[in-house]
Amino acid sequence: MGREAILKSIKNNKPDLLSIPEIDVTQFTEEVNLIEVFKNNVNLVGGNIKEVDPQDIDVEIKKMYPNAEKIVSVADECSLGTVQISGKTDPHELNSIDLAIIKGSLGVAENGAVWISENEIVVRALPFITNDLVIVLPKDQLYLHLLHAYEIIGKRERRFGLFLSGPSKTADIEQCLVIGAQGAISLTVILI
Amino acid sequence: MSHAKQAEIFNKNEAKVNWHDKALWYVREKRDNSAHNVKGWEHLRDSASGIKAHVLSNLDEYLIQFEQNALQNGIKVHWASDAEEHNTIIHEILKDHKAEKVVKSKSMLTEECHLNPYLEEKGIEVIDTDLGERIVQLAKEPPSHIVLPAIHKTKEEVDVLFQEHLGTKASQGDPEYLTNAARKHLRGKFLNADVAITGVNFAVADTGGFVVCTNEGNADMGAHLAKVHIACMGIEKIIPKEGHLGIFLRLLARSATGQPITTYSSHFNKPTEGKEIHIVIVDNGRTEQLSREDFRASLHCIRCGACMNTCPIYRRSGGHSYDATIPGPIGSILSPGKDLKKHSSLPFASTLCGSCSNVCPVKINIHEQLYKWRQIIVKEQPQPVVKKSILKMTGTVFSKPGLYSFIGKSARFALKYAPKSLIYSKLNAWGKARDLPEVKNENFDDWYKKRSKNNG
Amino acid sequence: MKVGLFIPCYINQLYPQVGIATLELLEKLGVTVYYPQGQTCCGQPLGNSGYEEDSKGACQVFVENFKEYDYIVGPSGSCIYHVKHHFDILEQTPDVIKVRNNAYEMCEFIVKVLGITDVGASFPHKVGLHKSCHGLRGLKLGSCSERMDPYYSTEEELLNQVKGLELMPLTRKDECCGFGGTFSVFEEAISVKMGKDRIHDHLDSGVEVITGADHSCLMHMEGLINRNKQPLKVMHIAEILNTSM
Numbered sequence: 001m002g003r004e005a006i007l008k009s010i011k012n013n014k015p016d017l018l019s020i021p022e023i024d025v026t027q028f029t030e031e032v033n034l035i036e037v038f039k040n041n042v043n044l045v046g047g048n049i050k051e052v053d054p055q056d057i058d059v060e061i062k063k064m065y066p067n068a069e070k071i072v073s074v075a076d077e078c079s080l081g082t083v084q085i086s087g088k089t090d091p092h093e094l095n096s097i098d099l100a101i102i103k104g105s106l107g108v109a110e111n112g113a114v115w116i117s118e119n120e121i122v123v124r125a126l127p128f129i130t131n132d133l134v135i136v137l138p139k140d141q142l143y144l145h146l147l148h149a150y151e152i153i154g155k156r157e158r159r160f161g162l163f164l165s166g167p168s169k170t171a172d173i174e175q176c177l178v179i180g181a182q183g184a185i186s187l188t189v190i191l192i
Numbered sequence: 193m194s195h196a197k198q199a200e201i202f203n204k205n206e207a208k209v210n211w212h213d214k215a216l217w218y219v220r221e222k223r224d225n226s227a228h229n230v231k232g233w234e235h236l237r238d239s240a241s242g243i244k245a246h247v248l249s250n251l252d253e254y255l256i257q258f259e260q261n262a263l264q265n266g267i268k269v270h271w272a273s274d275a276e277e278h279n280t281i282i283h284e285i286l287k288d289h290k291a292e293k294v295v296k297s298k299s300m301l302t303e304e305c306h307l308n309p310y311l312e313e314k315g316i317e318v319i320d321t322d323l324g325e326r327i328v329q330l331a332k333e334p335p336s337h338i339v340l341p342a343i344h345k346t347k348e349e350v351d352v353l354f355q356e357h358l359g360t361k362a363s364q365g366d367p368e369y370l371t372n373a374a375r376k377h378l379r380g381k382f383l384n385a386d387v388a389i390t391g392v393n394f395a396v397a398d399t400g401g402f403v404v405c406t407n408e409g410n411a412d413m414g415a416h417l418a419k420v421h422i423a424c425m426g427i428e429k430i431i432p433k434e435g436h437l438g439i440f441l442r443l444l445a446r447s448a449t450g451q452p453i454t455t456y457s458s459h460f461n462k463p464t465e466g467k468e469i470h471i472v473i474v475d476n477g478r479t480e481q482l483s484r485e486d487f488r489a490s491l492h493c494i495r496c497g498a499c500m501n502t503c504p505i506y507r508r509s510g511g512h513s514y515d516a517t518i519p520g521p522i523g524s525i526l527s528p529g530k531d532l533k534k535h536s537s538l539p540f541a542s543t544l545c546g547s548c549s550n551v552c553p554v555k556i557n558i559h560e561q562l563y564k565w566r567q568i569i570v571k572e573q574p575q576p577v578v579k580k581s582i583l584k585m586t587g588t589v590f591s592k593p594g595l596y597s598f599i600g601k602s603a604r605f606a607l608k609y610a611p612k613s614l615i616y617s618k619l620n621a622w623g624k625a626r627d628l629p630e631v632k633n634e635n636f637d638d639w640y641k642k643r644s645k646n647n648g
Numbered sequence: 649m650k651v652g653l654f655i656p657c658y659i660n661q662l663y664p665q666v667g668i669a670t671l672e673l674l675e676k677l678g679v680t681v682y683y684p685q686g687q688t689c690c691g692q693p694l695g696n697s698g699y700e701e702d703s704k705g706a707c708q709v710f711v712e713n714f715k716e717y718d719y720i721v722g723p724s725g726s727c728i729y730h731v732k733h734h735f736d737i738l739e740q741t742p743d744v745i746k747v748r749n750n751a752y753e754m755c756e757f758i759v760k761v762l763g764i765t766d767v768g769a770s771f772p773h774k775v776g777l778h779k780s781c782h783g784l785r786g787l788k789l790g791s792c793s794e795r796m797d798p799y800y801s802t803e804e805e806l807l808n809q810v811k812g813l814e815l816m817p818l819t820r821k822d823e824c825c826g827f828g829g830t831f832s833v834f835e836e837a838i839s840v841k842m843g844k845d846r847i848h849d850h851l852d853s854g855v856e857v858i859t860g861a862d863h864s865c866l867m868h869m870e871g872l873i874n875r876n877k878q879p880l881k882v883m884h885i886a887e888i889l890n891t892s893m
Contacts, residue, residue, distance in 0.1 A: 183409025591705020
């Protein structure tokens with residue numbers, strides 16, 4: 001339908017080719033303590049963050065979410081899972097999940113975001129539909145800002161992935177921040 | 193109705209104007225604080241602006257590249273020249289899947305195309321799932337802001353609205369209670385939806401993927417539960433490489449709300465097995481805007497809304513006063529390109545203060561474009577006779593120093609000696625709330641001549 | 649150094665004291681000032697209203713009046729901005745280019761060209777500075793609150809050296825006052841509301857005198873202040889800088 005018309009119209013109307021700007025990444029470089037900045041920003045965006053010894057992960061999570069019964073764990077470091085999922089699981093079935101524990105690939109210090117790829121969550125809906133969310137993240141996988149982060153994730157197999165920063169939130173009623181809009185109502189990042 | 197008229201009506205309730213102004217100024221301040229925390233902020237803006245300008249100069253090639261990569265990844269790609277084609281394409285997809293229930297996350301493009309009423313007329317339920325959008329949908333109003341759609345509503349108004357539509361109890365506008373009620377209501381809609389429609393924040397040419405950003409998680413809740421995901425994008429959403437997201441995502445949320453990044457920035461590249469992703473690429477006047485050299489840069493816009501939050505006029509007139517899909521400064525340079533007659537008052541709804549251009553993360557010269565639209569509107573649209581003749585006459589007077597000197601003297605004479613009732617008549621908009629300057633006995637010319645004589 | 653004094657039309661007709669203060673101040677600072685006769689207007693009111701075409705005559709008169717000067721100095725940021733930025737509608741002859749390059753707002757001329765910040769003035773009052781948008785964002789007389797640049801302000805550099813003057817901090821440092829030329833008439837409601845809000849900021853900050861480098865903004869605020877009988881005085885920055893010990 002419109003394809004040829006649109007492309008032709010662009011061809012006729014676009015300006016002469018402009019070069020793509022050089023991005024001087026050194027302008028963004030800062031000497032900071034990545035772990036500290038990351039922790040501050042996870043808190044800033046409404047998340048909880050804890051540095052935990054890998055063998056204490058289960059205990060810590062139990063302490064934080066004592067009432068969770070239906071738990072999906074797709075992080076190897078955690079054995080609290082009570083509900084098993086696979087690529088074939090109908091995402092609608094996850095509506096009753098209390099807690100999901102997933103693995104994050106990398107964290108971004110400047111904004112407290114964690115990169116999560118489809119491989120780590122098995123079912124795409126999981127980190128959104130669960131009531132509470134825990135992300136286990138190796139602390140040697142922190143980067144200063146998004147430009148660095150994209151260099152790393154640029155090598156992945158692209159299916160679905162996201163930067164997730166804090167729990168679901170909204171300020172649509174009179175600019176009052178409310179945590180827990182449509183997605184997970186709490187987020188805890190466990191640094192190992 | 194002109195912007196000035198609408199603004200006058202909005203200003204009848206000064207307390208509400210103050211409330212609206214403060215709410216948005218608060219967002220502007222959050223943006224400032226957030227930007228201050230980024231080393232190299234201005235270089236980020238320069239880079240983003242440069243990338244966007246480059247994209248527009250090679251847009252057809254990038255769209256072709258994007259399409260190729262998306263198709264390879266199993267995404268279906270559609271092209272729509274205008275709103276009607278866009279709506280028809282979506283309806284066809286819905287028919288193919290016998291879809292009756294649609295959940296939609298925020299997309300200014302579908303607002304622009306009036307998709308909701310179109311689908312509703314075909315018997316399809318369309319639920320806006322962004323909380324603010326849902327509020328205005330229930331109130332049967334258009335959004336008044338592109339990022340904060342219900343910013344014009346008080347929490348008490350939302351309370352009443354939810355009592356009526358969601359069966360909530362009176363809560364004096366408790367945001368937590370109301371948000372939670374909306375969460376339960378929308379959860380049901382997500383679980384039962386056949387198709388999810390989302391907008392697109394960025395489409396990446398070299399991967400064929402696209403990114404959708406939300407704070408609530410509503411785009412993801414819709415897209416991952418429904419069988420079919422339709423993503424609608426204007427042609428200008430393209431960026432060359434995935435790595436460029438590192439520039440744009442650093443700017444977007446900070447400019448919009450002051451957050452360091454949107455809560456969910458989801459990257460869609462391939463559909464899940466057994467599901468479908470469709471992309472609808474829409475022109476709807478954009479290629480025409482591309483042809484206008486002076487206004488082309490308006491297509492850089494990444495819809496952050498920062499220009500609205502900073503605009504002293506927007507804050508005091510409300511989004512609805514613009515009577516356009518995109519209100520505020522950016523809307524005032526986009527809308528005249530779509531319908532010059534309807535939107536001819538918008539470029540005048542500005543003091544040309546330039547704050548919008550300064551906050552813009554992609555450095556659109558908004559206030560300069562407003563000035564340029566004014567020149568076009570005066571030429572192409574019929575102007576009020578009085579305004580036109582006064583300004584044309586002024587031009588003549590200023591081009592003739594002798595005449596100017598005579599007129600200046602007479603005007604000062606008139607101002608000084610005419611009865612106040614005449615000066616402050618209804619015709620004099622200046623004098624409604626302001627006094628006129630006190631007129632001195634001599635002007636500067638007179639004083640200077642006298643001084644030269646005395647010194648001479 | 650041949651300096652031509654540009655007195656904008658509304659200052660000439662309505663605020664001669666501002667023109668006088670500008671001239672006296674520049675002379676005090678050792679500048680020989682010429683005042684070309686036959687000045688009218690820079691054309692800004694027309695251009696901003698969409699009648700740029702009809703302003704060409706006024707722009708041409710401006711160029712004729714000032715083409716022989718090394719510097720053109722005027723006490724109004726927005727007019728100077730118009731000359732520098734919007735005279736692109738004229739054919740860019742060497743005269744036009746020269747005039748555009750050599751036009752200076754008064755404060756900028758004193759600080760940047762003369763290299764003076766202490767003009768020897770004394771003004772023992774609490775002063776609020778209104779940074780006019782065209783001066784600030786257009787001529788870049790100072791850093792803007794929206795941009796992440798190092799802080800500076802040309803007007804503050806001058807005011808900070810005035811004996812006894814106390815510069816009061818404002819809540820919104822550089823919000824527009826709502827004058828905007830014909831905007832003040834055609835968008836009357838918003839214009840008035842913006843002006844009122846600016847004035848409140850000054851009052852809340854304990855300001856006695858509002859000043860600025862653009863008298864059109866000040867005229868708008870003065871109109872409101874007088875109508876509402878508010879305890880504030882309005883003076884152009886040239887008037888303050890021209891006070892003597």
